[in-house]
Amino acid sequence: DVKVTQSSRYLVKRTGEKVFLECVQDMDHENMFWYRQDPGLGLRLIYFSYDVKMKEKGDIPEGYSVSREKKERFSLILESASTNQTSMYLCASSQDGSSYNEQFFGPGTRLTVL
Amino acid sequence: RKEVEQDPGPFNVPEGATVAFNCTYSNSASQSFFWYRQDCRKEPKLLMSVYSSGNEDGRFTAQLNRASQYISLLIRDSKLSDSATYLCVVIPSAYSGGGADGLTFGKGTHLIIQP
Numbered sequence: 685d686v687k688v689t690q691s692s693r694y695l696v697k698r699t700g701e702k703v704f705l706e707c708v709q710d711m712d713h714e715n716m717f718w719y720r721q722d723p724g725l726g727l728r729l730i731y732f733s734y735d736v737k738m739k740e741k742g743d744i745p746e747g748y749s750v751s752r753e754k755k756e757r758f759s760l761i762l763e764s765a766s767t768n769q770t771s772m773y774l775c776a777s778s779q780d781g782s783s784y785n786e787q788f789f790g791p792g793t794r795l796t797v798l
Numbered sequence: 799r800k801e802v803e804q805d806p807g808p809f810n811v812p813e814g815a816t817v818a819f820n821c822t823y824s825n826s827a828s829q830s831f832f833w834y835r836q837d838c839r840k841e842p843k844l845l846m847s848v849y850s851s852g853n854e855d856g857r858f859t860a861q862l863n864r865a866s867q868y869i870s871l872l873i874r875d876s877k878l879s880d881s882a883t884y885l886c887v888v889i890p891s892a893y894s895g896g897g898a899d900g901l902t903f904g905k906g907t908h909l910i911i912q913p
Contacts (some may be wrong), residue, residue, distance in 0.1 A: 720905075724806075726905030727842070727885070774841060785830060785889065789841035 690775055696796045703762040706795050707775030714780035715756035717787065718742075718750060720771040723775055727774065734735035734780065762783070765797045801825075802888050804904035812912050815876055818871040819907045821886030830889040831858055831869045835882045836906065843884055845871075873909075881911045 691706035709716065718730040719742075729742030731750040739750050747769060751759045758777075762769055772794050776787040801824040811817045823831075846853065848860040848869045859872040864908035869888075873880055883906040890901075 726903070727902060727903040732901075749887075786832075786844045786847075787887075789843070791841055 690790040705760040707758045709777040713777035715778045717776040718760045719774045802902045802904040807908040818872040823888045834885040834886040
């Protein structure tokens, strides 16, 4: 069964802290994504990776960075957390080379920055 | 500017009724379309792809209208379990070889099926 896991379901951090959100997929997918989801704003793409060590900015990359050292793992980093980064963060993966392109999502991490 | 628009609802529909909602897109070069379902406090999951000729999966029918640039989702004989938020996804290309440029989720339509 396809699976995307995220390191934490709930996380509380303080302003200025460095935050790591981890995502692991077991499907050998090439593509991995980080989104945030906020009421009234929907899902917004932060960063995307189509291969190990490759990354592309999404719609809202400011304040975030990513790391993909291994194919199965995609990390989202908040260098200095701010209160406006309080949100639900969703990781997803998809197979490359197919027009089907179903994205499989992890359960999400609800991050609160105080 | 890429845009995908959905009526946020909520759509309150009695059990057993038929309900339909649309998703409009502004990029005429869009090629791939999907409907995802998201239950409260859960992650989105693929409901169905939308093919040019339209497609049906049980009680669900998805259609694409390229001329008017919208996709639709029709749910027949609605069940209480259909209550969820329905997200449309629009992708501008066949999306092979990497790249997420233009990949856009709508904000979702909230559907409530009432007994």
